[in-house]
Amino acid sequence: MARSAADWDRRPSLPSTHFIDPRIYSDVAIFKDEQEKIFAKTWVIACHESEVPEKYDFRTYTHPAGKNLIISRGEDMKIRAFYNVCPHRGNTVLYGPSGNGKHMVCIFHAFAFDTKGNCVDIPRQTAGYQDRVCKADMGLREVRTETAFGGMVYVNLDDGAGSVADFIGEALTDMSVALSSEPLEVFSYHKADVHTNYKLWHDTNSEFYHDYMHYHNRQTSMMQPGYFERKYTQYPNGHARVGDQTVNYEAYEGFKGRDLSFPGMSLNQWKMVDLFPGMTYNLRGSSLRIDTLIPLSPTHVQIEYRGLGLLRDTPEERAQRIDDYNSIWGPFGRNLHEDLLGVHGQGLAIGHGQGFVLHAREEDSTIHDEIGMRHFYAEWSAKLGRSSSDPYGEQPSDGNGSASGAQPHLAAAH
Ligand code: FES
Ligand SMILES: [Fe+2]
Secondary structure: OOOOHHHHHOOOOOOHHHEEOHHHHOOHHHHHHHHHHHHOOOOEEEEEHHHOOOOOEEEEEEEOOOEEEEEEEOOOOOEEEEEOEOOOOOOEOOOOOEEEOOEEEOOOOOOEEEOOOOEEEOOOHHHHHOOOOOHHHOOOOEEEEEEEOOOEEEEEOOOOOOOHHHHHOOOOHHHHHHHHOOOEEEEEEEEEEEOOOHHHHHHHHHOOHHHHHOHHHHHHHHOOOOHHHOEEEEOHHHOEEEEEEEOOHHHOOOOOOOOOOOOOOOOOEEEEEEEOOOEEEEEEOOEEEEEEEEEEEOOEEEEEEEEEEEOOOOHHHHHHHHHHHHHHHOOOOOOHHHHHHHHHHHHHHOOOOOOOEEOOOOOOOEOOOOHHHHHHHHHHHHHHOOEOOEOOOOOOEOOOOOEOOOOOOOOOOO
C-alpha cells in the first residue's frame, strides 16, 4: 500500500541503529562537525608512494577536513606533507596537481622553501625585517605522514594522534602478505565528481545486498559457491572486512579467469576491507583498487580510484593487470559505474523527499547483512556525539545509546 505524507515521515519501527535520519547527508552544521571531529583527527590516504617516486617530486591534495596540502619527497627520499599555504601572507604555494622541484617558491613575494618545509630564502630579508623575522620562523606547517599498508601515504592533521598501525589495528592483517611483501605501483587513477554525500559511497562499499544492481557480480559471484557464506568482521575504529570469495569470471560471457594474482593470494581470490571514515582496499586477485573520498560539501564529493599492481611487473603482466582492472572498474567496466549510478540517484533525492534510510538487514553477519554499515555509523555517532538516526537529540532514548523510533520496536527480520 502506498503511504501518506504522515506515514512517510513517521520514524521506522526499528532499533535506532537500523536506520538513518537523512539530515546527516545534507546539514551544513553536521558536515562542519564531521570535518572538525572526524577528518581533522584521523588518518586518511593522500596518495601512493609511487605517485612521488623521485626525490623532489610533489603532488597537491585536498584534505577532507578542508585543508590544501602538499605531498613531497625530499632529497632524503622521505615523504612529507605540508599545508599548501605560505606563512608570509597566506598565499597558495603550489598550484599544479604534481611536479618536481628542489625548492617551492611562492609566486607572491618569492619566499622559498625546501622539501623538508624549511624556509630557505626571504628576499631582502634584513632590509625590511631587520632581525624581527627570520627564516627559522617561516617554515611550512608540517603534517604527520606515514607510508604504510601497501605504500599508501597516510596523513593526519592531529599532531597528538596515535600511529597509523594503532588506527588500522588488525583490519588489514588478512591482506598484509599481499600488501607488504613487495612494493606496489599505481597504474590507474580516475576521479568521480558526484553530487551526493560522501558516506553514501562508503555505504555502497560496505554492503553487498546491492549486488542485484550488478549483472556481472550476480553471474560471477552471487550465483557461485561460497557467496552467501561470506561474513563481515568488525574491527575497532569503525573498520570492517568482507569475507573472501573465489570469483568465477568465466561465468560472464566474454570473460576469462585471471592469470595473475598478488603475493599470498590464489588466482581469482577476492579480499575487501573498508576503513573508517571512507577508504577501501579492494583486491580482486590481479589488481588492487583503493577508494578515497574528498567531501567538498554535504552534497558534493570527489571519489578517487587508484589501481595498483606490483612494481616489478613485466610490461606483459602490467598490461594484463590493467586489462583486468578496467574490465570491472574502469569507466567502461562492468561494475564501478553502476555503483556510481546508485549514489548519484541517492544524491538526487537528498533534500528532495528522501526519507529515513534503512540499514536493517540481519543475516548472521553474512554478505547481505547490513552490519558493515551499522558498524560504520556506530563509530560515526560516537565520534560526533550525535546519533545517526536522531542527530539533534529529538527522540527519547531506546537503550541502544541513542534515540529510538516513536513506535515500539518490531523484531528485525532475520
Ligand atoms: S605570500 Fe608567499 S611570499 Fe608573500
Ligand atoms: Fe557495487
